Amino acid sequence: MTVVVLRIAALVYALSAAAYVLHFIRPRYQRAATAGQALLTVAFLVHAVSIGFGCSEFGGAEFFNLRGGLGMASWLAAGALLLLLRFQRLPALAAFVVPLVLVGLVPGIVGNIGSHHEAVPEVVRLPALKLHVSTAIAGVAVFAIAFGAALMYLLQEREVKGKRFGVLFTRLPSLQTLDQLTQRLVRVGLAVWSVALVTGMFVAEKAWGKPWDPQLLFAVVVWGLYSALVWMRQQGIHGRRYAVLTLVGFAIIMTSMLGLRAVPELSQHQGDFGRKEAMR
Amino acid sequence: MKRLYLVGLSHKTAPIAVRERFALTGETLKDALTALHRRDGVDEAMVLSTCNRVEVYARAESDGPVRRFFLDIEPEAGGHLYAKLHEDAARHLFRVAASLDSMVVGEQQILGQVKEAYGLASAAETAGSFLSRLCNRAFATAKRVRTETDIGRGATSVSQVAVELVEKIFGDLKGRAIALVGAGKMGALSAKALASLGANRVFVTNRSPERARALAEQVGGSPRPWEELTELLAETDVAIVSTGAPSYVITPELVKKVMKVRRHRSMCFIDLAVPRNVDPACGEQADVYAYDMDDLDRVVHASKSARAEAALRAEAIVEAELMAFAAEREARAALPVLHALRRQAEAIARAEAARTLQRVGGKLDDKGRQSVEAMAKAIVNKLLHLPTVRLKDAAQSGDPALPGLAAQLFGIEPEAAVEADPARPLPAPPPAAVAGATSLPENR
Structure with missing residues (x-):
């Protein structure tokens, strides 16, 4: 049931993305942006229903693996975007972020979410773990939107600096808007990420008896990078370098989430512990 | 026969010295409009007066009174006037409203000015049902042009591009600062345009402090000494540079x-200076x-050529709307044709019944006579039932062909149909695509 509802949500997200992209290509079609936002709201709600079904089916354990976690991050990103769109009319940003949300749903759609829900380990009941998982996911969601904004900044800068004044020039928001948006998102993301990092170390200590894990290394690197960005902003550094580093930070997150799983036995993080605990 | 006439002058035919003589606004315009309306043979009138054009649209017997409107104000204006009638006048209005005839093609104000002109004419009760339909079609055309083409996109002047x-x-x-470095004329223009974006500080610097001061006054900024250029630029977000320096x-x-x-x-x-x-x-x-x-x-250049390209598509929209307008007029002719047809058929029925009754009426009682009359009526009604339905449909759907064919087929007198429609001003055949369909009287 969860997967079926999730697929419906993905379909609506796809329609929303299509509407936003259409509006991006043809800004004359005002209604496309309106439709995009309406569809995004619907998709967000359907997605929420799917998450609800998931919780009752798997008892919340599904967020502890990659598929569920990414799906949750997508949901939060869509929510954050909707919130942002309430305050700022930025349909162009939605044209970049909604497709990203859709990508985050793909693993959940193709795979089986509850593949190892039989083994719900003891640690899952730790409140600190719940906090860790939710903040980590929220952090990824916020950084994902920052990624979209930074990407738009770089595209717009190429237009403005290269004196192209082409299609993107007219459709993308101003450099100032994008730069400020990226910076704010990075700040919010860093705050959330810090909580995830600390609770993560605490939970790892409890679960495995050691706080150390390759995942932690990546998380610390990401934290360091985004902290450096916040510090750089205090020094007045902004623009291109800021945008590039924002992209790099998100790339590291994605690598750590996907890459570490590609090498078996390397990391105990992300749901694997469930199976291992069961095997032991 | 009342027709649509347009007489006017614009930036294309008259220099500003002539145009400013016709700068009519407010009460003067209203009075002129009422005076024009009162002239002989003028049914409806509207005056469009902007800084680039003065045009009078009137449904009248001839263009004489409209011409006199201009010549009364400026007897020498004759050589600058252009006149169009029927469809050409309607096309001109559509093009003007869609900003295809403007100095800067695609500029936004003109539609508002046309709307204002119509509003004034209808407030002064000089615009009737014909001008109302014409103007509404013109507004619809302008709206289509704006939404379906890129005619209003892109900056068309250097200072607009800078903005x-x-x-x-x-x-x-x-909260940002603009600096004007050097005293070029283009620089001052651009600085003013940029100040409209909300800059709260405008600095002016020049090698000669006097000119800096004078220019600062002109653009509403504050002068700064040339020697402190580095410090000035450090505070500035946008610097417009146009000095006469050769390097x-x-x-x-x-x-x-x-x-x-x-x-x-x-x-x-x-950098607005050449050399740079x-x-x-x-x-x-x-x-x-x-x-x-x-x-x-x-x-x-790019946005100008993009606008020129968009203008081509806009012209096609104008032609399509013109055709639709003509078709609408033709369709309005469907009802008069229908009425004429029924009148004619009923007259025949009555005449034939009378003739029959004259011959055999003596052998019939009252009931029998009534039956003969009723039968004649019934035949007419049965025969005309389907044509009536079809013509009513045509009137509703705006199909211009059927009324003409019906008139031809049943041999209805054209004048009868035309006169029956007082709102039928333009007897000229509509454009090519529907020309074949307009077999109404005046075409034959």
Whole structure:
């Protein structure tokens, strides 16, 4: 049931993305942006229903693996975007972020979410773990939107600096808007990420008896990078370098989430512990 | 026969010295309009008066009274006037409203001015049902042109391009500073345009302090000494450079120094001088954006040619709307044809019944006579039932062909149909696509 509802949500997200992209290509079609936002709201709600079904089916354990976690991050990103769109009319940003949300749903759609829900380990009941998982996911969601904004900044800068004044020039928001948006998102993301990092170390200590894990290394690197960005902003550094580093930070997150799983036995993080605990 | 006439003059036919003689506004315009309406043979009238054109649209017997409207104000104006009638006049109005006849093609104000002109005419009760339909069609045309083509897109002057560029870099200029370096005329224009984005400080600097002071007064800024250029630029977000210097005034070394002081906050140079005053190498530094006259001109040219291209598509829309307008008029002819047809058929029925009754009426009682009359009526009704339905449909759907064919087929007198429709002003055949369909009287 969860997967079926999730697929419906993905379909609506796809329609929303299509509407936003259409509006991006043809800004004359005002209604496309309106439709995009309406569809995004619907998709967000359907997605929420799917998450609800998931919780009752798997008892919340599904967020502890990659598929569920990414799906949750997508949901939060869509929510954050909707919130942002309430305050700022930025349909162009939605044209970049909604497709990203859709990508985050793909693993959940193709795979089986509850593949190892039989083994719900003891640690899952730790409140600190719940906090860790939710903040980590929220952090990824916020950084994902920052990624979209930074990407738009770089595209717009190429237009403005290269004196192209082409299609993107007219459709993308101003450099100032994008730069400020990226910076704010990075700040919010860093705050959330810090909580995830600390609770993560605490939970790892409890679960495995050691706080150390390759995942932690990546998380610390990401934290360091985004902290450096916040510090750089205090020094007045902004623009291109800021945008590039924002992209790099998100790339590291994605690598750590996907890459570490590609090498078996390397990391105990992300749901694997469930199976291992069961095997032991 | 009342027709639509247009007499007018515009930036294309008359110099400003003539145009300003006709600058009619407010009460004067209203009085002129009422006076025109009162002239012989003028049914409806509307005056469109902007700084680039004065045009009178009137449904009248001839263009004489309309011409006199102009000549009364300025007897010498005759050579600058153009006149159009019927469809050409309607096409002209559609093109004007869609901003295809404007000095800057695609500019936005003209539609509002046409709406105002119509509003005034209908307030003065000089515009009737015909002008109302014509104007509504013109507004619809203009709206279609604006939404379906890119005619209003892109900047068409250098200072407009500068504003667009700065907008894409800084969003708006609230809390930011503009510096005008040098005293070129283009610079002052652009500075004024940029100040409209909300910049709260405008600085002016020049080698001669007197000129700096004079220019500062002109653009509403404050003068700064030339020797403190570096410090000034450090405070400035957008610098418009147009000095008469034959070489680079802004060098990469200077910009490097400035950027260090301003902690690499973005900065934009707009170089309006020829020869250039800003070394193009400046723009290669991070967060520095530098544009010269060529860059801005390129944008102006690009958007002008884009507008010209859009204008081609807009002309097609105008033609389509013109056809639709003609078709609408033709369709309105469907009802008169229907009435004429019924009248004619009923007359025949009555005549035939009377003839029959004359011959055999003596052998019939009252009931029998009534039956004969009723039968004649019934035959007519049965025969005309389907044609009536079809003609009513045609009137509703705006199909112009059927009424004409019906008139031809049943041999209805054209005048009867035309006269029956007082709102039928333009007997001229509509454009090519529907020409075949307009077999109504005046075509034959």
